[in-house]
Amino acid sequence: MKFYDCAPAPSPRRVRIFIAEKGMEIPTVEVDLRAHEQHGDAFATINPHRTVPVLELDDGRRITNTAGICAYLESFQARPALLGETPLEKARIAEMEWRMETQGMMAVGEALRNRARGFRGRALTGAAGFEQIPELAERGLRRIDLYFEELDSILADRPFVAGERFSIADITALVSVDFAGWVKKRLPEQAVHARRWYESVNARPSARL
């Protein structure tokens, strides 16, 4: 396998942490998003959607987003399970992963990409150009506050986002919280449950990646 990565970007970081938690090592190719390498001709053949992460299998087939890559790796190497084992565990993890992605990652993306100079004309990831919408950046900032409240409330009665075990939902939540730092949002002081959780997941070796 071969992993197309970009060290500073949040989405491939989710997969890097996932791989590390599985105890796997996969050769990596760095794609320079800051130099817009994903929009060049060479990368178009790797992923026409112009995004990382991408996982290339040994037969040359490629999986072009986080959801697909994590489903593959979980199925390829079951333990430690990051998507759950029992029906209820799988349900809770999928439910929470969806919330962490749509309420966390996407809120930050909305806030960042609709106001940062570097994303002018590219307010959405992918091949098509979209202009920034300033009101959407504002909405994103408000959504991050709500996300932090939700995260704190979720973690009031459990050690990890989806229950008793570390899962992909913790990875997406951790990456979302760090990504929110890009728009200067941090877990508030009063979010004591979320802060306790953050300290614990951020202390795992995989979080250094």
Place this chain on the structure above:
Amino acid sequence: MKFYDCAPAPSPRRVRIFIAEKGMEIPTVEVDLRAHEQHGDAFATINPHRTVPVLELDDGRRITNTAGICAYLESFQARPALLGETPLEKARIAEMEWRMETQGMMAVGEALRNRARGFRGRALTGAAGFEQIPELAERGLRRIDLYFEELDSILADRPFVAGERFSIADITALVSVDFAGWVKKRLPEQAVHARRWYESVNARPSARL
């Protein structure tokens, strides 16, 4: 089990089709979104996120979104597999399901909720109120066009969205195409592959639900 549904709404329809394709029957409670029943006190205890679908298990625990419910049902009753069986199949289905949801369902939601009178002050699903952003409605319409192009391109070389077998990605794509009709967008004449696929999946008994 008990299923909280809303007949006209697109998200619970995804789950209704999923249940039917599994050959299961689950008692249903209709929630009247048009009368804002989801914002009433009674529903707050069912799902504080104020959305349907919700699946209630026999022990009273509840799963509060499509991703969680489908993961549960797939794990509870494996066949017919709608999330895939082999690692590669699971990867392709998760990859495509993510695209159908983020590029299809969410684009239509963006177009509809940011301009329809009935969604004023509720431009996002959930408990928090958000004002409409007219530019976002416009962006949503453009994204639907791109989605239809992508769908046509995906289906040029395969019978179903994720490959040789019907999967959850076909369900989400079918519901997205029908949902796009709410903002008067239909698969264009030249999208011959997507139209052939649509005829085939729309002819399944589950599509009547």
